[in-house]
């Protein structure tokens with residue numbers, strides 16, 4: 017594997033999830049693969065889980081890891097070609113990415129959307145330029161439109177904990193006070209549409225995701241109807257795709273509660289984290305028996321390790 021930016025970079029998602037679960041059983045079995053190899057992690061935005069789990073995965077594989085918080089510690093990046101750089105930008109992405117590629121064998125990049133210009137965000141300008149100019153394999157640590165390491169960890173978690181061959185999985189929108197990217201729900205939808213699950217998306221009117229990511233999903237505005245007989249519930253806020261990046265008024269009653277869980281098949285509740293308590297998800301759910309959010313975050317290590325292992329094997 018030379019690139020991990022979406023579900024389309026994976027030949028067999030079930031095999032990759034199975035490999036992650038094998039690595040969970042035997043984390044240090046492939047330390048020889050990473051000997052004298054270096055992973056560079058470039059963050060243009062904050063992170064707890066992605067940063068730590070991907071480092072841990074690389075260490076388990078015997079790799080060295082270097083982290084650059086580019087937004088705080090790097091030079092201000094210029095993205096446009098042919099410009100006179102007489103403003104605030106100091107270094108062009110052409111040189112920055114190419115130089116990073118001289119120091120490491122694999123690069124991970126995190127670059128969130130601006131949520132101002134939909135075309136710019138959905139063209140993945142920063143991310144694609146890193147891929148174009150760095151000259152080494154690239155793994156997405158979350159881009160403007162997708163979070164594939166999270167989605168793989170989510171598939172690993174569902175595969176690990178399901179008690180029937182084809183569980184019902186529901187992605188349900190949750191309230192938030194800030195406009196959040198569509199990357200996690202886009203990506204989760206894209207992966208679930210290819211997984212062995214019955215997949216439903218529930219959201220208030222106006223929060224439709226791009227159909228590029230939801231082909232094959234059942235989509236409803238009725239949360240109670242969606243939750244009926246659910247085996248897994250994935251809770252996530254996202255801002256509107258149209259009008260882009262906006263929060264629409266109302267919908268506070270979409271927060272999941274134990275009362276709403278009564279119609280489910282004893283559903284397990286997932287969230288990518290970080291989560292705002294009693295806004296996106298209630299204390300009673302997060303502290304109760306149905307929540308698997310910490311277990312899910314733990315599986316981020318094995319998802320990242322499976323991807324890095326396949327990249328190391330292709331070097």
Ligand code: CP
Pocket residue numbers: 062063064065066067158166288289290
């Ligand atoms: N879920 C997730 O990606 O968490 P971080 O933003 O903390 O990495």
